[in-house]
Amino acid sequence: MKQRFSPPLQSLDELDRTSKYPHGKLMQHQEEPAQQLAQKINQIVANTLPQAGMLQDIAQLLGAAFDIDCCCLVSLTGEDSSEPIAANWCKPEYLVTNSNEIFAIEPVDLPVVQCASEALTIEFPQLIEQSLEIGCQQLHIPIKAVLAIPTKFAGKTNGVVSLIKSQPYDWSEDERKLLEALEASCAIAFSQVGQAQVIASQQQFVQTCAQHQSLIKQLSILSRSNLELNQMLQLVLTSTAEALQVDRGLLILLKYTDPLFRIRQKKQVPKAKATVIGEWSNPERYRNTIPGTLPDTVQETIQQALEQSFLISDCGLCQRIFIDSGKPIIVSDISDSPDVAAATPIFALEKLPAMLLMPLENQGRILGFLVLQHAEARAWQSAETNIVEMVSAQVSNSVIQSQTLRQVQMLVDERTAQLQRSLEVQAKLYEKTRQYVEQLRELNELKDEFLSNMSDRLRYPLTNMRMAIRNLRQPSIQADRQARYFDILEQECTKEINLINDLLTLQKLETHQERPQLENVDLNTRIQDLTSTFATKLSEKGINIVLELPPESLKIETEIESFDRILQELLANATKYSQPDTTVYLRANHQVIEQTDRVIIELANIGRGISEEEVTYIFDKFRRGRGRWTPGTGLGLALVKSLIQHLNGEITLASNQIEDSDFSKISFTLNLPQFSDEIKS
Structure with missing residues (x-):
């Protein structure tokens, strides 16, 4: 319903004319007889377009002429598709109010509502009351007296003119006759408004037909294009939604999970999953409802809709398609259709209450649905349903x-x-054979290298031990030399035992995945105790060690023996390969990584750089960096990595060249779980 308000007249002659009659008695009709008022109304009709506010000007003229509180004009065209147009004129005190009170219209009775014409049938009082409800529903004015008259044009009622007083008032016979005399002129004005509505409706119809023709042309072009199916369906959906001026469109395809759906009984709901493969939303609706909304938001909404799916058994609306043998579902307003079953939340019927659900059908098989929705109640025209049905048939094909x-x-x-x-089977078999031969050759080389390194590591201590034993057998050996040879025997024996123990430990860690024996450890104290044992060796090379530990004691649940061995091997490695007069840094802190408490330990020293190639095998058994002539077994870092994995941790190595220097900063970083829930499980 269209409703317009008009401000009061402000010309000097009108103010002077109304001030002459302070008691509210009608005197203007004596100065301006009915003929003059009718002539003014005719001039308004002749010179003002209906769309520009013809009824407002007439209401303003009548309000000033009759010295009333409010004048209400309601156009009743009688067309089902046309909504009534109401125009109001009020005195200034009723235009703006701070009160939220809205005065209700009293029941129709003669003291309140009176008709200006005596030759009225019995249905006119009800007609006048309906016009007052339409025209005065937003007015803040108490209605205590109404003088109204229905207007007729070509034998049909086309409007109602109502004069309203906010206080009880007895309308005079002159006022009745004057309003009755103006009925013809007002009827002409209402007729002009009705004609304007009809013309606008016809123009809208012509525009709709042009849009439908354009849509058919676009669909014909798309059907001959080489676009991928989803792209073509998205363009079809966009063109259809824009042509019908809806707020949202969905294209849904079904995937049947029941292999016997082809021979299912009629009116039986099959087992199927519906997936949204196309979505279109009106950008203008987003801009009007959400201030500052950008097209990106619309694209995000579309993307969210495309990721959704639902089962047919969970949507009552989709089930009705199968129950009604493929008939479309047409809903003008979901609130006025209580018989409509529950729908899936994807349709958002609380925000888009008008829906046209058209099945995509081919030879009795429903392939999916074409859904058009509107944000306001909408009466779907037969032409719209026909065009959507045609589009659905083409989409189905x-x-x-x-x-x-x-x-x-x-x-x-x-x-x-x-x-x-x-054709490729022989080539693959040949390639497989070649790969097997290559693998065997590599395994043979690794075996030879392993045996060679193993024999060297085992033979070297034994050779030293045999030499010490021979020297001890000399009869004239001095006591100090005897003690020295005993020390050599003990040292080499210890090396041999440690090498064998390291090999056994590595084999045990690689073949038997035993759970670590966990204990709570004070990390600060443990690190300080371990580094103190290397203080003498570090000081002999002029190397300082700096501990950077958290101020509060850091707790960790781990296997003490494995943890000690890891730090001992790393400290021994730093002692061997650090340059003299440098500093070794040992840092520890707590971090939360992927919602898990972790302890990060970093050991950094200054020495010769490690190349990227060496980093790839530095943790392998019996593999050492090139140019490393310091004695060693080549098992230390391999054992460190195995023990780290045993504790469910990680170790990384980084070698960064120091500017203006031949040396690099070498950092080993340990990542250990602070608590062992995942290990225990």
Whole structure:
């Protein structure tokens, strides 16, 4: 319902004319008889377009002429598709108010509502009351007296003119006759408004037909294009939604999970999953409802909708399609259709209450749905349903053609692949054989290298021990030399035992995945105790060690023996390969990584750089960096990595060149779990 308000007249002659009659008695009609008022109304009709506010000007003229509180004009065209137009004129005190009170219209009775014409049938009082409800529903004015008259044009009632007083008032016979005399002129004005509505409706119809023709042309072009199916369906959905001026469009395809759906009984709901493959939303609606909304928000909404799916058994609206044998579902307003079953939340019927749900059907099989929705109640026209039905039929054919072509292509691809496999089988067998030979050669080289390194590491201490034993057998050996040879025997024996123990430990860690024996450890105290044992060796080379530990004691649950061995090997490695007069840094802190409490320990020293190639094998058994002539077994870092993995941790190595120097900063970083819940589980 269209409603307009007009301000009061402000010309000097009108103010002077109304001030002459302070008691509210009608005197203007004596100065301006009915003929003059009718002539003014005719001039307004002749010189003012209906869309520009013809009824407002007439209401303003009548309000000043009759010296009333409010004048209400309501156009009743009698067309079902046309909504009534109301125009109001009020005195200034009723235009703006701080009160939220809205005065209700009293029941129709003669003291309140009176008709200006005596030749009225019994239905006119009800007609006047309905016009007052339409025209005065937003007015803040108490209605205590109404003088109204229905207007007729060509034998049909086309409007109601109502004069309203906010206080009880007895309308005079002159006022009745004057309003009755103006009925013809007002009827002409209402007729002009009705004609304007009809013309606008016809123009809208012509525009709709042009849009439908354009849509049909676009669909014909798309059907001959080489676009991928989903792209074509999205363009079809966009064109259809824009042509019908809806707020939202959805294209849904079904995937049946019941292999017997082809022979199902009629009116039976099958087991199927519905997936949204196309979505369109009106950008203008987003801009009007959400201030500052950008097109990116619309795209995000579309993307969210495309990721949704639902089961047919969970949507009552979709089930009705199958129950009603493929008939479309037309809903003008979901609130006025209590018989509509519950729908899936994807449709958002609380925000988009008007819906047109058209099935995509081919030879009795429902392939999906084309859904059009509107944010306001909407009466779907037969022309709109026909065009949507045509679009649905074309979409169904496109889907079937695409599925058929896809099946044919899959069959061709499968047969081609079988032929290709039969042609390539000999080449693959040859390649497999070549790979096996290459692997055997590599394994043989690794075996030889392992045995060579193993024999060297085992023979070197034994050689030293045999030399010490021979020297001890000399009869004239001095006591100090005897003690020295005993020390050599003990040291080399210890090396041999440590090497064998390291090998056994590595084998045990690689073959038997035993759970670590966990204990709570004070990390600060443990690190300080371990570093103190290396203080003498570090000081002999002029190396300082700096501990950077958290101020509060850091607790960790781990296996003490494995943890000690890891730090001992890393400290021993730093002692061997650090340059003299440098500093070794040992840092520890707590971090939360992927919602898990972790302890990060970093040991950094200054020495010769490690290349990227060496980093790849530095943790392998018996592998040492090139140019490392310091004695060692080559098992230390391999054992460190195995123990770290045993504790469910990680170790990384970084070597960064120091500017203007031949040396690099070498950092080993340990990542250990602070608590062992995942290990225990």
